[in-house]
Amino acid sequence: MRPYFFVLFFILLFFASTTIIAGTTFQRDTTDSDTTLVDHFLGLFQESELDQIPETKRSRRQQVDDLLKAILEEPGKLQFSGVATASLQAPLENDPIWKGVGSFDIFAFVSFGKSTLLFFDLEAGGGKGPDALIPNISVLNADAGGGDGEGKNLTVLEAWTEFKILQDIFTVTFGKMDPTNYFDNNLHANDETSQFISGVFVNNPVLPVGVNSPGIRFRTTFVKRFYIQYGLFMADLQEENLMKNHLKLLETGLRLFPETGWEANLRIYGFEQPLASNGQGFGISFDQLIANHFTIFGRYGANDEELKQWLGIKDAWSGGIGFRQTIFKRELNVGVAYAETQGTAYEHPEQLVEFYFNTQLNKWVFISPHLQWIKTWQGEDSEHFLAGLRINLSY
Numbered sequence: 001m002r003p004y005f006f007v008l009f010f011i012l013l014f015f016a017s018t019t020i021i022a023g024t025t026f027q028r029d030t031t032d033s034d035t036t037l038v039d040h041f042l043g044l045f046q047e048s049e050l051d052q053i054p055e056t057k058r059s060r061r062q063q064v065d066d067l068l069k070a071i072l073e074e075p076g077k078l079q080f081s082g083v084a085t086a087s088l089q090a091p092l093e094n095d096p097i098w099k100g101v102g103s104f105d106i107f108a109f110v111s112f113g114k115s116t117l118l119f120f121d122l123e124a125g126g127g128k129g130p131d132a133l134i135p136n137i138s139v140l141n142a143d144a145g146g147g148d149g150e151g152k153n154l155t156v157l158e159a160w161t162e163f164k165i166l167q168d169i170f171t172v173t174f175g176k177m178d179p180t181n182y183f184d185n186n187l188h189a190n191d192e193t194s195q196f197i198s199g200v201f202v203n204n205p206v207l208p209v210g211v212n213s214p215g216i217r218f219r220t221t222f223v224k225r226f227y228i229q230y231g232l233f234m235a236d237l238q239e240e241n242l243m244k245n246h247l248k249l250l251e252t253g254l255r256l257f258p259e260t261g262w263e264a265n266l267r268i269y270g271f272e273q274p275l276a277s278n279g280q281g282f283g284i285s286f287d288q289l290i291a292n293h294f295t296i297f298g299r300y301g302a303n304d305e306e307l308k309q310w311l312g313i314k315d316a317w318s319g320g321i322g323f324r325q326t327i328f329k330r331e332l333n334v335g336v337a338y339a340e341t342q343g344t345a346y347e348h349p350e351q352l353v354e355f356y357f358n359t360q361l362n363k364w365v366f367i368s369p370h371l372q373w374i375k376t377w378q379g380e381d382s383e384h385f386l387a388g389l390r391i392n393l394s395y
Helices: 003-020 036-045 060-071 305-311
Strands: 079-091 099-111 116-126 155-165 170-177 213-222 226-234 246-256 264-273 279-290 294-303 313-327 330-343 350-360 365-375 383-394
Touching (some): 279 305, 305 313
Antiparallel strands (some): 079 099, 079 383, 099 116, 116 155, 170 213, 213 226, 226 246, 246 264, 279 294, 294 313, 313 330, 330 350, 350 365, 365 383
């Protein structure tokens, strides 16, 4: 089946579900269960007065958003927080070679009133992951290569200032930034430290985004449901003139039923890469929460002739489902997704499937086993199964 039909199916399902529930009243499911024996066992990992940190609030991107909102209430106070991740992965072969990846981020942030923020992200990381063993374009561990890639030094991953005008209707952000923190977001497949570990599920591979670079972003929001944003980012860090060679991104999106068990998001974006003779591309991303427990999500993107030759990727699509539930006062998240990425150097698309479940040990520590299947573009030995384990700590 052509990927366009899969994309059309997910979009139709997205709008059908929002239409069905348009006239209903939404309530969160607060049902919880517990048993004395199991609670005592889990209590081995439990601190007193356990505070749950939901997965959507614990991911690196979502965590930063919540921290920045909270810091607005304490202007002039410099605060710190962070997240650390360690993972092991290996192809399931007779003599498996295990590859490890580790990273940690230190966030420093301060507000100057309720409309101005200053933010820093210092990162260190090491390990190349299984991508060093299996050549691919899907990226089997998107957390690999963080910091200086060797874990020896801290690097300034982000350093930016943000201004909000007219009660958050207009937002301006500038400094050293990660464009994918703002463009091609997805509520359920966007963070390699707490959700899917494969890079093809973190962001669409058609995006011609390299390392973090100086840039500026403008965003305007209407009735807290509809937004338009535009970003300019340096495409060539060796360029001496800051006003030249900008990666351009434009995105619009719609949010329905926010903060309910049926929240839905739809985003459409386009981009232009000056280093590829101003080659252009577009993408779409959507996600929907169903009855506060199930999720569906998907992406599709394509590049024009100039950009696909420069980037090596013609088009890509992905989609998946998820489930989340609080069991014995701990959150459990399960996800499975499939992706196809069509490169320019080969006839058949690269295929990847990932399954994971994420469980909470205590209010700081989360653990998630992962299973991956990939069929690469190579003709021989192109099919691989991988097993992995990731530990995430928020502090």
